[in-house]
Amino acid sequence: MGKDLLGYRGAKTTFLLVAVCTLAQSMAILLQAKWLAETVSALFAGASLQEQGGTIALFLLAFLLRHGVGAIQQGIAQRFAEQTGTSLRKELLGVLFRRGPALIRKEGTGNVVTLVLEGIGKFRKYAELTIPRMMGAGITPALVWLYVFMTDRISGIILLVTMPILIAFLILVGLAARKQTERQLDSYRMLSNHFVDSLRGLMTLKFLGQSRKHSGSIRQVSEDYRKATMRTLRVAFLSSFALDFFTMLSVASVAVNLGLRLINGSIELLPALLVLILAPEYFLPVRMVGADFHATLDGKQAGEAMQSIIRASRAEETGKPEAAETARNAGAVGFGEAAVAHAATTDRAVTVGTPLSAPILKIKDNSTYRESSRPVFRWDDCSMLELSGVGLRHEEHGPASLQDVSFRIPCKGRIGIVGESGAGKSSLIDLLGGFAAPTAGEIKLNGVKLEEGNRKAWRSGVTYMLQHPYLFSSTLEDNVRFYAPDASDADVRAAVEAAGLIDLVRKLPNGLHEMIGAGGRALSGGQAQRVALARALLGGRQVLLLDEPTAHLDIETEYELKETMLSLFRDKWVFLATHRLHWMRDMDVIIVLHRGRVAETGTHEELMQLKGVYYGLITSQMEGVG
Incomplete structure (x- = not known):
């Protein structure tokens, strides 16, 4: 039994109740054997069956008591397992929602899905x-041995000697089985992640002509999992056989001893029969x-894996403020009045060169930020978003995903985030979404620090909109209502029309009540993104974070969806991270990342004239040069 099991809520009470039931059940076993x-x-001595009617009734009563208490005991354990499993799933999902994409990328989509869907049941x-x-x-065993020892000391000694041998064998088998199960679990995680990654990249593999070749990789991963499973089953079957063999051998030793002593007349039938039954x-x-x-064992491993994720998240969440404070004390510089004045005197966005060069990214409509005497933690038209010397490391001694990122955005608008692969676009989106906490610097909205x-x-x-929006196995209407479950039918239809889904709804036999997702009607990538847009509209939230939302779509579908998306961006804060740069002409301001740092900021026209990093990205893609 894992030590973690004692740390769950209600575990000690459950153990106490189960112990009381076990004690009552053990007493019933002793009385059952005695009667x-x-x-x-x-009866062997010649008594009639009628004369033993009372003893037989007592035996039946003890028998019923034993199994009745066993049912109560199992019910207590089952209720604890149900409550604990539900609580663990809720806590794990809470961590997933708090950490978001950063955790998914770290643990692997297949592994996380397996833990949430199957791991809870196994636990x-x-x-x-x-x-x-x-x-x-x-x-x-302790109560039974004590009763047997008081009845016949020789039998008690035999039982006392054989039990440690059996326990030692169990320990050895347990160690071997645990090693095999851990290998199987690792293979299962690899298979889950590999399967999800293969599904995501299937179209790319097919486009590159590598789909058949990739089947060999799938076959190899599946074969490794099969071998690990067979090794685990082999250990399980052999250990069960050996356990039964040693148990029968121990009981046989007691039986042979009792038989010989009955023949010699050194023990009577009643105590011998009682010991043999017990x-x-x-x-x-x-x-x-x-x-x-x-x-x-797989349930224990699943529970430990989930607890490891939860503990790591707690440690990171509680440890980040100290880490951030240490980083700031070590030289992470915030915004100074000189930097603000310098940025305010410039009509265009300023390129960030040092921690003090914290530009105010001016939106095209030239809206200004009005200072409030009492800062309010909310997103509105004139909110001020500030990033000051922000850095992010996913591992304490690992490389930095972001370093010294500083800028200010004085009002809502469309902000593009671009850069080559690995530049830190997704990391910045994670920070802006609150899914990760900076390891250095600070993020503020209207002067209120994000903590x-x-x-x-x-x-x-x-x-937050992903590349591949998740479609739940439910109706189209329920999927659109994800952020607003209490929305009216009229609001749902309005969101569907605004997202450009109304033509699809008219073609579906059941309209908005058509089942989609797993087991339902399959939607194309563009249609799934439109469902995500309808969700965002119905949710009514002011900020949209988009991390490569069209990366998996073909260019025709992307341009078709682009028209709808741009019309929905008008009244919101929009942060769009993408490597498809044709979007940038429609952005109010562009943040260019290079090796985890802000290299340039400005509009498309300004950055093209600058002929820096952004210009290099544009020319490499041959998208709208000039």
Whole structure:
């Protein structure tokens, strides 16, 4: 049993209740054996069945008590497992929503999906079976041995000697099984991630003519998982056989000893029969632990994996403020009055060269930021977004994804984020979405610093759009209502029309009530993105974060979707990270990242005249030079 199981809410109470039930069940086992032995020995001595009617009734009562208490015990463990599994899933999903894409990229999509969908069920089975089994193995053999020892000391000594041998064998088998299960789990994680990555890249592989060649990689990963599973099953079957063999051998030793002593007349039938009945009960709890060990080991591993993700997230969330403060004390410089004055006197966006060069990125409509005597933590038309010396490291001693990023945006608008692969576009989107906390510097909105305490409020105003929007196995209407479950039918239809889905709805047999997602009607990539747009519209949030939203679409579909998206960007804060630079002509300001730093900022025309990093990206793609 893992130590983590004791740390869950309600675990100690559950263990106490199960221990009381196990104690009552053990007493019922002893009474059941006693009355059964008395009945059989009396009948063997010539007593009539009617004379033993009372003893038989007591035996049946003890039998029913044993199994009734066992049912109650299992119900207590099952309720604890259900509540704990639900709580663990809620906590894990909370971490996923807080950490967002950064965690998914780190852990792997397939692994996370497997843990959420299958890991919780395996963990419930582990908690439901482990608690009664461990309590039974700790209490029942001790009481049975004490009763047997008081009845016949020689049999008690034999049982006492054979039990450690059985336990030692269980430990050795457990270590071997754990090693094999960990290998199987690693293979399963690799298979899950590989499968998801293969699905995502299938069109690219087909386009490059590598789809058939990639099938060999899929076959190899699947074969590795098959071999790991077979090794685990081999250990499980062999250990079960060996466990039953040693148990039968131990019981046989007691039986042979009792038989020889009965022949010699050194023991009577009643105590011998009582010991013989109790001997299998003495080993039964340990056998059940061994039998369920393999069935619950994957649940234990899944629980540890989920707890590892949750603990890592907590450590990162609680450790970030200190790390950020240390970084600032070590030389991360914020905005000074000189930098603000310098930026304010410039009509265009200023290229960032040093931490003090923190530009105000002026939007095309030349809106200005009005200082408020009481800063309000919300996104509105005249909010001021400030990033001051922001840095981000996903690992403490790993490379920095972002370094010394500083800029100000004085009002809502369309902000493009571009750069070569690995420049830090997705990392910046994660920071702006509140999914990651900066390891250096600070982020402010209207002068209010983004911290762990207000991160939830920050995210409540943000809508994040992925490359591949997830479509739930439900109706189209329910999918659109994701951010606003209480929205009216009229609002849903209005969002669908604005997102350009109305033609699709008219073609569907059930309209908005058509099932989509897994098991439902399949939608194209462009249609799925339109569903995501309808969600964003219906949610009514002021900020849209888009991380390569059209990267998987063909250029015709992208240009068709672009018209709809641009019309929806007008009244919102929009942060668009993309490597398809034809979008940049429609952006109010562009932030160019290079090796984790802000290299240039400005409009498309200004950056083209500058002929710097942005100009190089444009010319390399041959998109609208001039």
